[in-house]
Amino acid sequence: MKNILLASAAVFSTLAGGAFADDDIVVSAERREQSLNEVPQSIAVISKNDLELIDSDHVSEILARVPGVALHRGSGAEQLTAIRSPVLTSGAGAGSFLFLENGVPIRSAGFANINGLFDAHYEIADRIEVIRGPSDAVYGANAIHGVVNVLTPLPTESVLIFAEAFGDTEDRYKFKGTVSGTDGAHGWFVGGSVVTESGYRDDAGLDQQKLTLRHVFDDGGVTIDTIFSFDNLEQETAGFIFGFDTLKDRDLRRSNNFPLAYRDAKAARLQSTISFDAGENTRVTFTPYGRWNQMEFPQHFLPSNALEENGHWSVGAQSAVYHDVGKLSLIAGADIEYTDGYLSEFQSAPRIFSYTPGQHYDYDVSAFHLSGFVQGAYALGPQTTATAAVRVDGTFYDYDNLIDSGIEGRFLRLDDRSDEFVTASPKFTLMHHVNDGASIYASYSRGARPPQTTDLYRLQINQTGDTAQPEKIDAFEVGARAALGERIDLGLVGFFMNKRNFFFRDADGFNVSNGKTRHVGVEADVQIELLETLRLRSAVTYAAHTYRFDRITGNASETITFGDDVDTAPRVIANTRVTWTPIDRTTLEAEWVSMGSYFTNAANDRSYGGHDVLNLRAEVGLTSSLAVFATVRNVTDALYAERADYAFGKDRYFPGEERTFGFGLRYRQ
Template identity: 20%
Template sequence: MSSLFSRAGSVSERRRLLASISFVALSSCFGFSASAQDASPPAEEGTPSANSSSVPLPSVVVSTQQKKKPTTKKKKVVQSPAAEASENPTVVGNNGNETDATNESRETNPSGLNLSKPATSGSRLGLTPLETPASVEVISGETIRERGQTSVVDAVTQNAAGFTSTASPGNGGTGLATRGFSGHGSVMQLYDGTRMYVGSGTVTFPFNTWTADRIEVLRGPASVLYGEGAIGGVINVVPKKPTDYFVNEAEVAVGTDFSRRIGLGSGGPINDRLSYRIDVAGEQSDGWLKQEGEFQNLALSGAVKLKAAPGLTFTLSNDYGYQEPLRYFGMPFIDGRMDKRIRFKNFNVEDSEVRYRDNWTQFKTEWQANDALTFRNTAYRLTSHRHWRNIENYAYVSNLADPHYGQIKRDDYIEIYHNQEQIGDRFDATLRHSLFGMKNEVVAGFDVNKINFLHSNNSPYSGTSWVNPYNFNSGSFYDPINLPPTVASFKTDTFQYSLFAEDRLAVTEKLALVGGIRLERPSIERMSLITGKGFDKDFSAVSWRAGAVYTWQPGLAFYGSYSTAVDALGNLITLSQAQVPFDLATGRQVEVGVKQDFWNGRGEWTFAAYDIVKKNLLTQDPNNSQITQQVGQQSSRGLELSAALQLTDTLRAEGNIAVLQAQYDEFWVNGVSYAGKVPTNVPQQVANLWLKWNFAPRWDLIGGVRWVGTTYNDQANRSSRPDYVLFNAGIDYAVTENSTLSVRGYNLTDEIYATGGGANSDGSTRSWTLGRPRSAEVAYRIKF
């Protein structure tokens, strides 16, 4: 595999990468190659756990005033997060940072549902999940790394209730589904509270969990907080942040398929006003496929925080990601069945390409004018450069009369480039005061941005080749004759502004009312670079949410909410001419639930019931398939249960289950009604269970089980992927008080399962995109 570093463009770009000298030194010993294109320094870490696991990784904590000794190993004491919060009062900012009385964040319990940990994904007021009338989860970085989840998709799907992956190289490898809705157009992804608008159904950052302090998950409509494109839910990856204590950490791992991983992180004070955080993570593997199966990535994250004056802080951060993910588009069925002989074959061409290069720069200002009033502002510039060059469609030739009978037909020779830049600013002010004798908190602000998007391709996609299923030469992308040239196809300029407000009124000590509203006005201009023709379109939408939380007793809360949402017709910034006559899709949700933190913090559980309806789907006229109309409707209703319990001092269990009924209520394709059919890529049942057993001093055994129900490939529900069960396990040994050696196994039963699929015109299954087979790795992690 050629080196990523060798592809760096300018000398200055290489010098920026070489600034991470420690990474270069270690990676050269490790044999890792990386790209320096647009490389920029790295971003934040969550803090040492107050409730460490039975095999802890305590850091040596050093303050600027006094040096502390390393923590000593002792039996875990389980304490209520609420009790810890009372011992370390917090001030919460809208970027999700909570600061204790000495100014910096200290992670409480790294396990569990974190119901009493402030989270901003469900509210701009920094409410805890117990205070929020919505389904909010906080997955700590310690939990993610303890379970060996190196990708954001794995961390979300294996820990959060009701999430499944729809990831493929085509959508950036990060697509998700929840509550009956799937894809980037309905399940939004944020990084540190900021979203990049979706271009052609693709989001490519963030992808690595090493730089994450935590991942916050909100299930259900979130347009009132983040705008269009979040009717199913939101995930927010919160990076590690600068700290006023020193912490350094490193991890190195090797595994099957010659997989190698490395992660380095450092943070602490530079002086009494300035602190930093820097992280580097890289991965490289030959992959589990026999042809063209290698992949690699690099993530750099850095931030500097300045306490300019009492109550006034500035934070400058930059995050860079480079990926060459798996270039795999599935395994074709042979004679209507899966043939295990081609399970590990990749039918893509030898010179296929999938490359993503993302860079996120953010400048945050927070000013706490007094105890009642806080101002926050985030200015940002986000860029993404993506390249695909692949054959993406494979089908077995079963017609005896066809001269290519018994071969795999490969077509759709596709080459696409994306160049995207988003510049924006988000401002809000929070006021905490008394209203008619009742405690009231209100936040109001605006979000404005401009997105420039350039799309290049070789449309119309053509080119066809045939190969023997069992023994073939992958060939080259340029083998077919007369492929259309790859040229700049179209560009769009999108300008969006929104106004938002949220309020929480404590009517009594037990009852609180929470409401919010958002007005957004996106405007899109699209120009064809081939014909010179174009169009412009203005949208307007208002989303709102109203809810109540009743705290029956400390740690036990009942809630209910009604919320509305809007989704784009496809993707906002790549709106097509055919979609211009129509408005944004709209939706609403009714949700009720209960949350409890009990047994002095040893147990937590949540239960939610919801009903969602999404209207104004684009469908075909039942009397004329050439006419598109906006009358379609899709609905979903379901139940979700999550629980975490410290059963004994040495045994802990965490799990969740989601069951739902999703369907098209009104939907026509080619004059055929699909009412009552289940939407594609939406399983009706999903469950996770994790157990951790400290079976001996210094030893932990960790096991996880995941069940995903049957999923349909097509809208008529004639082609499906069966349910599957995955078993993951690991064993940790505390080599020292500050280091751990881990052995992890994934898909222990070597289950053959599909994460995606396609159907033929007759409704039969054409292909499956298979998940990772059985694999293992050995990892060593240290904090110092």
């Protein structure tokens, strides 16, 4: 057990020593520990200290600290994601980002959830790692634009108890606690969290409970690391508000036109990583896992208000062999997974336009995924390393329609069918250490993913044209990390990405299977030690996300023109924090979150002006075991939008919360 505890001290180190300190360890790039300075790609780490200080009400608050990342917070626990991309919706939003917990995907690749991060137990996480851009060979489907990996704490050497209670002026109450320890070769961890809130808006309350159990066995030769997690979400859902005047009205912005909307979801996951040495220079890891989830919600965003029920269960395994000898480092492995999923949609309301009452869809899909990968890194010299990798993914769907095939109103139900997709994802990198404090790297990578099952089988009458194909993105990246003296750490990255086979439904309801977009930008992550007790850190992104094709639709506001910005793609996003630690166990932070303006429709003639939000946080230790903390969110009481959109001839918004005061207690023994 001592070996795993020593590893945990490195793996879960904080960023206190600088943005790119030598002892910063990441595990997401290769599913094993690596120094961040040795990784030739863009990885950000949100440490345990930061996670505790943020004490987020929503995961979007955490990921706002990462360059190139923006989450649009929806109602309750929901979110839409952008990682080196516009904020993506529908199948693209679900399938373009890979959400992991302890290295294992939270959902099966073809059955992803657009709000996928609400299942992750980030409330008690020890760290979160974010890969921007297509990932390394160890990950496949859904890692088109990036990867988010939520990591559970490892057991502590001695018994450690942690508890927290928090409440704020929006009637939001959060409770969480963990306990861990070690007994001989066995280590254990238990973590739970509960949140209940009445909701910032009318009829928009939320209750969510999460549990994580971890057991680590280490006899000095074989390590078995087993993790179980469970999540239960029950929320009342609020939809968009309509009109800019409503956004700026303190009463109307709290209204909810969909008081009967809700989302109920449950998920359970189990994984066990077995690792051992297979020789002096070879390490083997094998991770069998299983997952189950189900979700139910009325589609309040459609006239039908149809009830959707979906879910899937999976069993699978990840494997990798690591061989390091001399100048050469090799990784090879295979991943396999079987999934059985379902989707049902039923309208109980009378006919509304072409939305007919009764069963719209009722189908099962079984899926089989098989992947193999190999990666080799070779030291060309004392300071320079070249890496080449390739991954091949095979995805096979078997669709079973459980109701009559054909057309019913606007709904198209296909006959039973099978589909298969094979993709290859190569990657090449070159990294050079200029000196002990600086490195530069360049890379080319291709990301690829199969279509989501909903894109293939949940069709409407106009979607009889092109079928969804594997989406592919070619990405070029150049980056540098440097310590400029003893007080400044700087990370700077430039990227250029072309995506093709972007699949979506246009404003006329027709399939677009050959959409093309371009993503070009610069990201900076800088940390400055202004004084011994005063630190500034800023994550700034400038990026252009543009259409690279033309598409004329009957709705002029959604006509696409080559070179226009993709809607919901701000050119500038930034997050800047000043942290002051005047005495031991006292921390004060001021955070400025800036969202630039963006277009809200494809024709680029409607827009949202962006916003700036100021947050304050403080924590003070009262005794050796007890601390008090406080937050003031949206200090200036700005009337802003978490998400802005334009559809059906209307500007629509998810309003951000007004100024909110929170207070909490932490106990650690």
